[in-house]
Amino acid sequence: MMTPQVITPQQMQQILQQQVLSPQQLQVLLQQQQALMLQQQLQEFYKKQQEQLQLQLLQQQHAGKQPKEQQQVATQQLAFQQQLLQMQQLQQQHLLSLQRQGLLTIQPGQPALPLQPLAQGMIPAELQQLWKEVTSAHTAEETTGNNHSSLDLTTTCVSSSAPSKTSLIMNPHASTNGQLSVHTPKRESLSHEEHSHSHPLYGHGVCKWPGCEAVCEDFQSFLKHLNSEHALDDRSTAQCRVQMQVVQQLELQLAKDKERLQAMMTHLHVKSTEPKAAPQPLNLVSSVTLSKSASEASPQSLPHTPTTPTAPITPVTQGPSVITTTSMHTVGPIRRRYSDKYNVPISSDIAQNQEFYKNAEVRPPFTYASLIRQAILESPEKQLTLNEIYNWFTRMFAYFRRNAATWKNAVRHNLSLHKCFVRVENVKGAVWTVDEVEFQKRRPQKISGNPSLIKNMQSSHAYCTPLNAALQASMAENSIPLYTTASMGNPTLGNLASAIREELNGAMEHTNSNESDSSPGRSPMQAVHPVHVKEEPLDPEEAEGPLSLVTTANHSPDFDHDRDYEDEPVNEDME
DNA sequence: ATTCAGATAAACAGAG
């Protein structure tokens, strides 16, 4: 049985840098993390119960007088343990279902994804084993001297690093030898009333007390069995404590994993100060959405530093994903063709890496045309003056704060050259708008580099749909609404999802846009009303997705465009 | 080897 191991941030980083993430692998990662989250949710819930239980046990030890309380404690013990098992079963089921979907197959020999089972080994089988050990050992304890193994085993198996080994060993004696009275005649009525036919420790005619599995014909006999075999005695108490240790250990592990996950999330979610942070989520996304063979290990969308323009990659070491903010100040004619040929969804890229682009003088991996379009589409009225476009460039990209003459010329050149940009006379002067149809028409050639990919996407989402479905399913399982995450809680997943959708839409457009090919002479008016034809799915996504969220957060939505970089760079750059 | 799209540079024109 393979237990998915949570990968450390370092490992994650390694994976990302090596570009070894195939779509499947990405899914595996996702699912693993989500399995963890599920686990966590369950644990959270049971933790409270455990605390309560512990509290009452303590009270009991101090003054074990009131039988009623004891009853409750006992009942809770039972319920607690049962739920714990249930939880573990749930996890198992979750993992199994993932496996069944083929999502949990991790390539063997993949060093970046260590597969050693959790040291804690908290799978039901082992738990059962543990319980049996404890149980049998207890009886052995009374007969032979063979008692040590159980608890030793427990400690080594359950709590390799448990802080309270001693308490585990000592407490049972301390408490059980003491004041715990054993029998409570009222238990039946209580549990009978409360749980009648759905006793947490009774199911399918079998006692579900850990390690018991005694067959009970009916509920009455089960209750009898429960009272006789699992009364509140030394053994039961010991078992309970062991179980508590188990839970504690689980929680410990969970806390660790949670922390790890958090670190991963935050790490991957763009810190412009950290060189590696920004582009990586993008990589994740792009490698999935493009379904490029992972082995290709292409730099994907990653912006190269102007000083290292050699496209053919400097692979793992520094190349694509690592963007150092140093050594970026070399300027001059760099005839690099960055372009968005990798077909990365521009809006999500910019959104995700906004801080990075703002601060690092990295050339964005998109063509002027794409950037201009983005600037225009971001604007509230989908139209900008030339100067406003300039401002957007300087505002969004540190790279465009130098060499103004060059890139401004390029912007103007692009505006004039490309049909997709339509100049519209306005009251205040002229503004530029985007003719989406025209813009999309020019894109197919980019993606055509991978015809099989197109086919895949074309053939009714042969690829994307399963991925999306898997994403949705797993998110639903964790009560993470897919379509709200982009703007709410879970930025990474949200961005991922939105990027996937965007990519999907984009691909569909490409394959569809042929039909409306020969555009009738475009009139400015045509562009003034943004052409929505088959844009519906794409437009709201790009315009009001994460990107717009970001931008509105950064500057007021109205027209007070910040002129931060308007003046200085122009002057400075006239070197 | 060819073609194509994009980047860069620059000439030019008109408006303000």
Added chain:
DNA sequence: CCTCTGTTTATCTGAA
């Protein structure tokens, strides 16, 4: 005259 805006041409480059 200068700057800004916009158009156009030429050249170079990387990729298909």
